[in-house]
Amino acid sequence: MNPSHLKELIQGIPKTELHLHIEGSLEADLMFKIARRNNIELAYKSVEDLKKAYKFNNLQEFLDLYYLGAQVLLHEQDFFELTYEYLKKVHQQNVVHVEVFFDPQTHTERGVPFSMVINGIYRALKKGEQEYGITFKLIMSYLRHLSEEAAFKTLEESLPFKEWIDGVGLDSSELGNPPSKFINVFKASAAQGYKLVAHAGEEGPKEYIYEALDLLEVIRIDHGNRCVDDEILVKRLVKEQIPLTLCPLSNLELKVVQKLEDHPIAKMLDKGILATIHSDDPAYFGGYMNENYYETAKALNLSTTQLKQLAINGFKASWLDQEAKEKHIEQVKEYFETYSTTQLR
Numbered sequence: 001m002n003p004s005h006l007k008e009l010i011q012g013i014p015k016t017e018l019h020l021h022i023e024g025s026l027e028a029d030l031m032f033k034i035a036r037r038n039n040i041e042l043a044y045k046s047v048e049d050l051k052k053a054y055k056f057n058n059l060q061e062f063l064d065l066y067y068l069g070a071q072v073l074l075h076e077q078d079f080f081e082l083t084y085e086y087l088k089k090v091h092q093q094n095v096v097h098v099e100v101f102f103d104p105q106t107h108t109e110r111g112v113p114f115s116m117v118i119n120g121i122y123r124a125l126k127k128g129e130q131e132y133g134i135t136f137k138l139i140m141s142y143l144r145h146l147s148e149e150a151a152f153k154t155l156e157e158s159l160p161f162k163e164w165i166d167g168v169g170l171d172s173s174e175l176g177n178p179p180s181k182f183i184n185v186f187k188a189s190a191a192q193g194y195k196l197v198a199h200a201g202e203e204g205p206k207e208y209i210y211e212a213l214d215l216l217e218v219i220r221i222d223h224g225n226r227c228v229d230d231e232i233l234v235k236r237l238v239k240e241q242i243p244l245t246l247c248p249l250s251n252l253e254l255k256v257v258q259k260l261e262d263h264p265i266a267k268m269l270d271k272g273i274l275a276t277i278h279s280d281d282p283a284y285f286g287g288y289m290n291e292n293y294y295e296t297a298k299a300l301n302l303s304t305t306q307l308k309q310l311a312i313n314g315f316k317a318s319w320l321d322q323e324a325k326e327k328h329i330e331q332v333k334e335y336f337e338t339y340s341t342t343q344l345r
């Protein structure tokens with residue numbers, strides 16, 4: 001398929017984003033705008049200067065810049081704008097449902113109250129739902145480079161906002177911070193009714209995926225690339241239909257894969273894994289949902305059947321209720337049917 005046809009096809013697919021760190025959607029120009037408003041001096045002179053630093057050899061190099069960027073966020077309005085700008089963008093890409101991560105500790109550690117962070121994010125999500133019809137879930141992520149005790153404190157702080165939070169996740173520096181470090185706080189989070197997910201097998205080994213499943217009892221794995229090292233694990237993921245939320249451009253930028261042609265997602269689909277495509281930190285990795293679909297489709301020469309499967313998997317893997325899932329999946333199928341008949345004309 002030629003590039004403009006492929007782009008048009010991808011644009012029209014109703015999509016869901018399940019792996020998105022809201023702090024990672026902070027575009028450089030918005031970072032500068034908020035920094036100016038908050039009288040914060042950035043270490044970079046201009047947007048261009050900052051963007052030149054967006055070259056990473058690994059996860060940690062990215063995280064250092066990501067945490068630095070997040071320091072401009074001080075007020076409810078900042079979190080509102082960050083989230084609303086993201087929704088505006090993905091609405092243009094025909095994303096109809098989002099499940100958004102936020103990292104409370106990135107802000108509470110700097111003295112920004114939990115309430116301020118979540119009020120801004122939630123208000124924007126509600127506005128996006130009203131204006132664009134984008135439905136949403138909110139996932140609070142614990143920072144794994146910090147202690148389990150610190151995660152417990154965050155869990156406590158979240159409780160007044162329990163109604164707004166659908167799940168908890170685990171992100172930040174993976175190597176040396178295995179899921180086993182957070183067994184107790186994940187148990188306590190589940191007891192509060194939160195759904196559980198964790199980043200595992202991005203840079204860390206396949207053993208971290210086992211730990212996330214067996215010790216934390218997560219229902220979805222974020223990334224999970226390393227499962228391909230273990231046939232038994234692959235079989236289990238297929239049998240239990242545990243979703244993997246993959247982020248190809250993130251993997252490329254953080255050198256999890258050396259080139260997109262090496263990305264395992266096509267093989268995962270072949271094996272029957274419930275693999276999905278997302279953007280992770282789009283402001284830093286050079287692409288939102290459409291760009292992730294497009295670059296992956298191009299590099300791996302994905303068929304329309306595979307693209308359809310990826311879009312369906314996104315809704316299957318989501319936390320929408322059964323009726324909403326079925327409605328969206330039906331729309332994906334109809335879209336591809338219409339597309340193939342127009343192609344035949």
Ligand code: HPA
Pocket residue numbers: 021024059066171172173199202250280281
């Ligand atoms: O890709 C990621 N991996 C781990 N932690 C993160 N926090 C934001 N993005 C990421």
Ligand SMILES: [Zn+2]
Pocket residue numbers: 019021171199222280
């Ligand atoms: Zn992530």
